[in-house]
Amino acid sequence: MNSSRIQPVEAAKKFIAEKFPDCQAALLAGSVVRGEDTATSDLDIVVFDEKVESAYRESLFEYGWPIEVFVHNLTSYRDFFKSDRESARPSLPRMVSEGIVLFDSGVVSFIKDEAKVLLKKGPEVWSIETIVMKRYMITDALDDLIGSTNPAEDLFIANTLANEIHEFVLRTNVQWVGSSKWVVRALSQFDEKFARLFVQAFDLFYKTGNKDEIIMLTDEVLKPYGGRLFEGFSLGKGDRI
Structure with missing residues (x-):
C-alpha cells in the first residue's frame, strides 16, 4: 500500500461524510477488505441513498485513493442482485456481503442478509x-x-x-x-x-x-x-x- 495514503477505512469514511452526508448506509468492499490490495488497488464503496432516482457508478480520485463508488437507492440494488444472478457474476451481492459498514441508519443488516441468501443459493441451473x-x-x-x-x-x-x-x-x-x-x-x-x-x-x-x-x-x-x-x-x- 502507498505509505502516503491515509488508511482505507478512514479515507472511505471521509468520502461518505463529504459526498453522501445524508445517505442511509455505506459499505467499503473489494480487495482492501479482503486483505488482497496491491499498489494499484482502489476503494470500492457501495452507497445506499433513498434520494437517488436511479443507480449509478462513478470513478474518482480522493485522499490519495482511486475510488469506485456504486450508488443505489433502497430498491434499485434488487434489480442488480437479480441481473447478477442471471449472469452468474455476483459483483454487487459479493460487495454487500463482505463490505465493512462505514455508516448505517438501520438498513444494512437486511440488505446484507439478502446478499448472503443470494450468494448461498448460487446462480440459476443450466438447462x-x-x-x-x-x-x-x-x-x-x-x-x-x-x-x-x-x-x-x-x-x-x-x-x-x-x-x-x-x-x-x-x-x-x-x-x-x-x-x-x-x-x-x-x-x-x-x-x-x-x-x-x-x-x-x-x-x-x-x-x-x-x-x-x-x-x-x-x-x-x-x-x-x-x-x-x-x-x-x-x-x-x-x-x-
Whole structure:
C-alpha cells in the first residue's frame, strides 16, 4: 500500500461524510477488505441513498485513493442482485456481503442478509439444452486450437477456450463464475485441485506452445456430459412441415 495514503477505512469514511452526508448506509468492499490490495488497488464503496432516482457508478480520485463508488437507492440494488444472478457474476451481492459498514441508519443488516441468501443459493441451473450448446462451443474452440498452425491466432483461441472451460465447470456445478482475475479465484473457491490443473495447462501453452495439457483438460471436463460434440448438433432448426 502507498505509505502516503491515509488508511482505507478512514479515507472511505471521509468520502461518505463529504459526498453522501445524508445517505442511509455505506459499505467499503473489494480487495482492501479482503486483505488482497496491491499498489494499484482502489476503494470500492457501495452507497445506499433513498434520494437517488436511479443507480449509478462513478470513478474518482480522493485522499490519495482511486475510488469506485456504486450508488443505489433502497430498491434499485434488487434489480442488480437479480441481473447478477442471471449472469452468474455476483459483483454487487459479493460487495454487500463482505463490505465493512462505514455508516448505517438501520438498513444494512437486511440488505446484507439478502446478499448472503443470494450468494448461498448460487446462480440459476443450466438447462440440458444450454449444456449441449456449451459442449458444442467448447468443441469448436478446441478443434480450432488443435488445427491451428498460426501461433498468433493460437493465443486468442486459447483465451476463448479458457473462459469457456471455466464457465462450463462452474455453471454445471451451480457455482458463480468470474472474469479477469476472478476466473482463477472462482475456480479455486470451488475446486483447488482443478484450478491448479487449469492454470498449469494454460501456463504451459503460453510459455511453450504445447497444447497437449489443454486438450486433455478439455476432454476431462466434457467427458461426464458426453464428450466433444459436433455431429448432430442443431440450433433453431425446429420441426419442419
